[in-house]
Amino acid sequence: MKMKRGLKLLALVGVLSLVIAACGGGEGGETTTTAGEAETTTSAAGEETTTSAAGETTTAPAEGLGTIEVAAGDPIKIASLQSISGETASLGTDQVRAIEIAITDKAEVLGHPIELAFNEDDGCSSEGGQTGSTRIIADPQVVAVIGTSCSGAGVPASNVITSAGRVLISGSNTSPVLTSDLAGNASAEYHDGYFRTAHNDAIQGAAAAKFVFEELGLTQVATINDGDPYTQGLTGAFEAPFEELGGTIVISTAVTADQTDMRSVLTEVAAAGAELIFFPIFQPAGDFIAEQALEVAGLEETVLMGADGLLSDTYVTLPQTEDMYFSGPQTPTTDAYAEFVTKYTEAYGEAPIQSFHAHSYDATNMVFTAIEEAATDDGSGNLTIDLQAFRDALGSMTHEGLTGSLSCDDFGDCASPNIDIVQNTADQADIEAVRGNVLISYSREDLGL
Amino acid sequence: MTQAATVETRPARRASRITPVSVFLWALRIAILAIILYGSYLSISSGRLSAAQWRDLFVFGISTGSMYALIALGYTMVYGVLRFINFAHGEVFMVGAMMAFYVANALAVTPLWTSSPAVSLLIVLVAAMFTSTAIAVIIERIAYRPLRGAPRLIPLITSIGASFTIQYLVRGLVGPATKSFPRMEPLRGTFEFGGFVILKTQLVVIVAALVMMGGLYLFVEKTRTGKSMRAVAEDPETAALMGINVDRTIVNVFAIGGAMAGVAGALWGLVFPSINFFSGFLPGIKAFTSAVLGGIGNIVGAMLGGVSLGIFESVGPSLVLAGYEIPAFSQLKDVVAYAALVLVLIFRPTGILGERLAQERT
Amino acid sequence: MVLVAATGMVATFQPRLVIDPIVPLGILFLYLLAFAFGWMAGQPPATLEGYEPATAGSRNVLAGALAGLLGGLCLGLLLIAITVFDLRGVFINMSPELAEILGFGLPVAAAVFVIAVASAFMGALGAGVHLLSRRVRRALIGALTAVIVFSVLTDLFGQLFAGLSLEPVIDFLYTGRGGALTIIGSVVIFGAFIVLFWWMEGRDSTLRQRVQAMPKGQRSRWQIGAALIILVILYFVPRIMGPFVSQILVTAGIYLLMALGLNIVVGYAGLLDLGYVAFFAVGAYTTAILTSPQSPAFNPEISVLASLPFVMVAAAIAGILVATPVIRMRGDYLAIVTLGFGEIARILLNSEWLAPVFGGAQGITNIPDLQIGPLTFSTPQDYFYPIFLFVLLAAYVTFALQKSRWGRAWMAMREDESVAEAMGVNIVTAKLSAFVVGAILASFGGSLFAAQIGSVFPHTFDIVVSITVLVIIIVGGMGSVPGVTLGALVLIVLPNLLREFSEYQFLFYGVLLIVMMLKRPEGFIPSKRRAQELHTEELSQDAWLEIYGEKGQAEQVPEGAV
Structure with missing residues (x-):
């Protein structure tokens, strides 16, 4: 017995020493990783002096991130990391389709075919983002990752992918946590190498606030989120500018995404005396709020306002959502977009199912353009992509895409979106008509951001 | 006999020996009571809600609660007979509601839906009832019957497995999307009698639940099958000796529990017209809480428990939590339900009408 | 079909x-x-x-x-x-x-x-x-x-x-x-x-069998040799397998840590805890709050390693808080009440009310990497080693406790609470200690999880985590450390390698639970004692186990019989 215990201790010590040895080895291990690590620590350390941190992160990794060699005839690899299973599957599936269309449209970059090497699932969760991105970067040939669908998955994915020297570019992350507050302050989880073509929540929140205060002239507003990071972030982004304008948030409350009985919340809202309810949530909770608001005494005159999460066909056709206002990113109306929708419908048998496909299409094309700028050909078709040059090219380009003119700011926000405020009146029969019924459109400049 | 004896002696022994745990539990009870009372005082004295609004919250609570009660019947009857928690019962409810959705959806395009809503409603109810009954019986046959007499935790774990299996099977079959029930026009709006305003859907739910429960009560008390159920619940072995087919009686219990859950599923679709594969989980847990609240194993108790839980849940956040000015308190609605469960088990493990089962060590 | x-x-x-x-x-x-x-x-x-x-x-x-x-x-x-x-x-x-x-x-x-x-x-x-x-x-x-x-x-x-x-x-x-x-x-x-x-x-x-037949000295030499070879192989595992497989192994390790903890609560003490994820959350959030500069209310920004003692204390307190009200409750009630506690924890973490402390739905980001002395652990390959170390420690604790006074008390309690109490086992201490030890192991898992992922969000701490851990110990074998290890490896590594089929993961888990309970309730690698318990009951009149018993017997029929 005694002897056995001694042996176990010995084994423990042995493992410990192995661990230490291993980590010692790991430190000086792969060169690309170390470079990335150094960079991550810089951005983390620069926390307190946020303004200067920005300058540091963009200039620090001067030693380079390494290169990716693509031999003649070999494909250039990109990957997607989207939510393709579970309840948010439609959000990711929509974007994966857009990426596939972009690849088909482009056909080849500098004479090389393009391969979507991974179609990973981010599971709309941080673990999903971590595992998925680790799987992708294990392939050293992947240049860029289009994703993630959800901001929660984006936080670890941004860290993992940019640390490996690669680029993560998202068509649907909107949380300010991943980039900046748009006032020049980098967020803690911003990493150089992260870009996005979707709008920052801060813009949409400010637009909705400005509309309610200036156009509708309402000052007493209730906000309801559903505990989802997106909706909570958006109500937060609404409240701050609204109060700055001089309005009052009479109650800022929340429901749960699977809640069916909204009457007690609405009773509280009624008691608080709200003139407008801003609830940028999803279905089905959004259905219940619209329906049950009619049944609660004191809310007969209250205006309802939602956001892009509720701009769907099944929602706007509910009789109770008549006269509701919605904020959301501008729907492209160009011919190019119409052509894209035709291709999409032909390929997948249904019209686009969510609102961020065009953003991912643009993101994919930005990647192609940046590769064309950053790669060098040795004359016989062998391509060398310098990862730092690739990042710089993405950061400095101006891309005319489906969603408008895209050029990235210092913190990876590339969209310069217009936020549309639309209304669902008796005249609009379907979602396309509602999206087309634009009351006012705000640009980033209009909002002073 | 022996059971009665232990019940009598136990309190005496407890009282004589004050353990740190009982001191702690008493302190907890008093503290919780104080928190609840003070919160209610704050909230009522602030006068944020009018009397009419409080009354509305109560009525909402009663209608949700009567659905909990219907589901709780399944838990309480199975527990009464087999002494185990059928974790998958929430899923039986969900499958019923899912069936109700598809039947209602198919009916909604026919003229029957508008011409005679009562008939269509009946068809939906019957379809949901049959599906839930079938599912409940199938689960019993495949997953529980082979485990008769096994150690306590084993059927419980099996029922967790059954619950997940049904959830994800349904998800695979009909997809993860949330489905919206078609509306029934005649049930819109409110109904008034004697100055008391109530939503029509709520009235239908409450009346239907009362009818079902009344019927069940008579069935269990008066019919032969009902008597054999009570006999098996009392003592399966003796019941078997008296010539009662125990297996058959147990199937009957599952079938009736399933039927009630099916009715609840169809009613659910009327009030909260949306459903997905996960919709059974939370109502299931809450129905179980209702069963415990009313005293598990007791049919009348399940009804009382369901309605009380519905009221707690509806009024509780506004009454207690709002008193402390907790932001977004309705987000904590489910916390109230879970807390109610814990509190009942701490304060009165027997429930409102039940026997002392939670602490019985068998 | x-x-x-x-x-x-x-x-x-x-x-x-x-x-x-x-x-x-x-x-x-x-x-x-x-x-x-x-x-x-x-x-x-x-x-x-x-x-x-x-x-x-x-x-x-x-x-x-x-x-x-x-x-x-x-x-x-x-x-x-x-x-x-x-x-x-x-x-x-x-x-x-x-x-x-x-x-x-x-x-x-x-x-x-x-x-x-x-x-x-x-x-x-x-x-x-x-x-x-x-x-x-x-x-x-x-x-x-x-x-x-x-x-x-x-x-x-x-x-x-x-x-x-x-x-x-x-x-x-x-x-x-x-x-x-x-x-x-x-x-x-x-x-x-x-x-x-x-x-x-x-x-x-x-x-x-051959190793067991050896003389004692030779046998222990064999065992040391085998252990050393396994250690050397394990040392090279992350290097050979690359970041992706290492990441999966790290996830499996974290689940294994939780499973070993739950194994003590359910497998040894027989207390079915369905809200086990709450302790995992306690670990993750304690580390997050103490280490992240983004922590909303209170950010001492200590290192992950330094947060571990606090994690332990927080977990112990959480364990006691959960255990005390349920001390007098019987098995199935305990299951539902703990499930309630697990859900309460998740809802509170996500709530606006406590958002000033826990960050609400936005979670807490920017959690630093684990650092031990001069070593920084950042890649999944790096994390393999500390997690392996913790798992080893947990396995050791499990083994040590099994033979200890506590372990015997737990097992006595599992078999019959009243009899155990009558024999002088202090049920209160036994239950509290089981919950506390289980909570601490899970909280270490949470802590490492937070450090490795770098951020925590309330959505992670869902009921399915509790169920997954439960499936692991049931499939592997309740009360058996090798069984639990096998369970974690199969049930976490496999679904992660087959990520494209993740939709069916929980359907598979559900069916597995039912099949295991019906056919092999003691798990694939059962602990001897547990199998014995289930076996004794089978010798009495329990019809359901007789089926299993025959199968067991049939398998033991010597080769020549067929």
């Missing part, structure tokens, strides 16, 4: 080729079910203890074929239903593609015929297996399983061979890295494993 096809599994599995280009996974899975039906139908009737099983004959094969045929006919009906009616309105997966796959692209009538014949054939095969001698049967089934494993886990083996710089092997066996098996490759694997299993079955004693 119909259900499997209708849930869309076949269509999802189909693109994965098992053997290129002839055997796709979807169809294989479907017909393996027919095989299994046949196997069950053709099983010789159960025998009483000590009697030789009846000799299997053509009757069994016939029964198997019938069972297969029945399954096949149902499938045929489904195919007809799909082609004739459009069922997609209700059953979203009943698409024309499914019909195409099921019918092998043939016209409906021919397809139904082919399906029926093929299923009957598979059923007959399944039943026919009983006719073979045990040695042949094991070798054949083992080799077939090996082919399927090699093919399904192509990612894993691809990485393994690449890590060992054996790329030619990949090119030989597979159509490419991460690709399907080639026909030659599958034949080679089948052949190799059939020889291996044949040889293994042929030996008269296992390695373990």
Whole structure:
């Protein structure tokens, strides 16, 4: 017995020493990783002096991130990391389709075919983002990752992918946590190498606030989120500018995404005396709020306002959502977009199912353009992509895409979106008509951001 | 006999020996009571809600609660007979509601839906009832019957497995999307009698639940099958000796529990017209809480428990939590339900009408 | 079979080729079910203890074929239903593609015929297996399983061979890295494993038996040697397997840590805790709050290592808080109440009310990496080592506690609380200590999770985590450390390697729970004591365990009997 215990201790010590040895080895291990690590620590350390941190992160990794060699005839690899299973599957599936269309449209970059090497699932969760991105970067040939669908998955994915020297570019992350507050302050989880073509929540929140205060002239507003990071972030982004304008948030409350009985919340809202309810949530909770608001005494005159999460066909056709206002990113109306929708419908048998496909299409094309700028050909078709040059090219380009003119700011926000405020009146029969019924459109400049 | 004896002696022994745990539990009870009372005082004295609004919250609570009660019947009857928690019962409810959705959806395009809503409603109810009954019986046959007499935790774990299996099977079959029930026009709006305003859907739910429960009560008390159920619940072995087919009686219990859950599923679709594969989980847990609240194993108790839980849940956040000015308190609605469960088990493990089962060590 | 096809599994599995280009996974899975039906139908009737099983004959094969045929006919009906009616309105997966796959692209009538014949054939095969001698049967089934494993886990083996710089092997066996098996490759694997299993079955004693038969000194030398070899292999695992597999192993390690903790609570003390995820959350959030500069209310920004003592204290307090109200509660009530606690924890973490402390739905980001002295752990490969260390520690604690006074008290309590109390076991201390030890192990898992992922969000701490951990210990074997380890490896690594099928993960878990409880309630690698307990009960009048008992007996019948 005694002897056995001694042996176990010995084994423990042995493992410990192995661990230490291993980590010692790991430190000086792969060169690309170390470079990335150094960079991550810089951005983390620069926390307190946020303004200067920005300058540091963009200039620090001067030693380079390494290169990716693509031999003649070999494909250039990109990957997607989207939510393709579970309840948010439609959000990711929509974007994966857009990426596939972009690849088909482009056909080849500098004479090389393009391969979507991974179609990973981010599971709309941080673990999903971590595992998925680790799987992708294990392939050293992947240049860029289009994703993630959800901001929660984006936080670890941004860290993992940019640390490996690669680029993560998202068509649907909107949380300010991943980039900046748009006032020049980098967020803690911003990493150089992260870009996005979707709008920052801060813009949409400010637009909705400005509309309610200036156009509708309402000052007493209730906000309801559903505990989802997106909706909570958006109500937060609404409240701050609204109060700055001089309005009052009479109650800022929340429901749960699977809640069916909204009457007690609405009773509280009624008691608080709200003139407008801003609830940028999803279905089905959004259905219940619209329906049950009619049944609660004191809310007969209250205006309802939602956001892009509720701009769907099944929602706007509910009789109770008549006269509701919605904020959301501008729907492209160009011919190019119409052509894209035709291709999409032909390929997948249904019209686009969510609102961020065009953003991912643009993101994919930005990647192609940046590769064309950053790669060098040795004359016989062998391509060398310098990862730092690739990042710089993405950061400095101006891309005319489906969603408008895209050029990235210092913190990876590339969209310069217009936020549309639309209304669902008796005249609009379907979602396309509602999206087309634009009351006012705000640009980033209009909002002073 | 022996059971009665232990019940009598136990309190005496407890009282004589004050353990740190009982001191702690008493302190907890008093503290919780104080928190609840003070919160209610704050909230009522602030006068944020009018009397009419409080009354509305109560009525909402009663209608949700009567659905909990219907589901709780399944838990309480199975527990009464087999002494185990059928974790998958929430899923039986969900499958019923899912069936109700598809039947209602198919009916909604026919003229029957508008011409005679009562008939269509009946068809939906019957379809949901049959599906839930079938599912409940199938689960019993495949997953529980082979485990008769096994150690306590084993059927419980099996029922967790059954619950997940049904959830994800349904998800695979009909997809993860949330489905919206078609509306029934005649049930819109409110109904008034004697100055008391109530939503029509709520009235239908409450009346239907009362009818079902009344019927069940008579069935269990008066019919032969009902008597054999009570006999098996009392003592399966003796019941078997008296010539009662125990297996058959147990199937009957599952079938009736399933039927009630099916009715609840169809009613659910009327009030909260949306459903997905996960919709059974939370109502299931809450129905179980209702069963415990009313005293598990007791049919009348399940009804009382369901309605009380519905009221707690509806009024509780506004009454207690709002008193402390907790932001977004309705987000904590489910916390109230879970807390109610814990509190009942701490304060009165027997429930409102039940026997002392939670602490019985068998 | 119909259900499997209708849930869309076949269509999802189909693109994965098992053997290129002839055997796709979807169809294989479907017909393996027919095989299994046949196997069950053709099983010789159960025998009483000590009697030789009846000799299997053509009757069994016939029964198997019938069972297969029945399954096949149902499938045929489904195919007809799909082609004739459009069922997609209700059953979203009943698409024309499914019909195409099921019918092998043939016209409906021919397809139904082919399906029926093929299923009957598979059923007959399944039943026919009983006719073979045990040695042949094991070798054949083992080799077939090996082919399927090699093919399904192509990612894993691809990485393994690449890590060992054996790329030619990949090119030989597979159509490419991460690709399907080639026909030659599958034949080679089948052949190799059939020889291996044949040889293994042929030996008269296992390695373990031989080691146990050795004199004491030699035996301990053998054991040290084996332990050292395993350690050396483990040391190289993350380097060979690369970041992705290491990441999966890290996840499995974190779950294993939780499973070892829950093993103490459920396996030893018999307290079914369904809210175990709450302790995981306590660990993750304590670390997050103490280390992250983003922590909203209070941010001392200490290192992850320095947060561990606080994590321990927080977990112990949480354990006591949960345990105290439930001390007097009986098993099934305890399960539901702990489930309630787990949900309460998640809702509170997500709530606006406590958002000033926990960050609400936005979670807490920017958690620094684990640092020990000069070493920083950042990649999944790095994290493999500390997590392995914690798992080892947890396993040691589990072993040590099993033999201790506490462990004996827990087990006494599990078997009969009243009797244990009467024998002088302090039930209050025993329950509290079980909860506290379990909570601490889970909280370490949470802490490492937070450090490795770098951010925590309330959505992570869902009830399914508790259920997953429960499935791990039940499948592996309650109360058994090797069993739990196996459970974690299989149930976490497999779904992560097969990420494209993640939709069916929980369906699989649910079915697994039921099947395990019905057929093998003590798990795959049971602890001796637990199996004994279940066995004693079986000797009494419990009908349900008699079935299992016969199976157990039948397996113990010596070789010559067949």
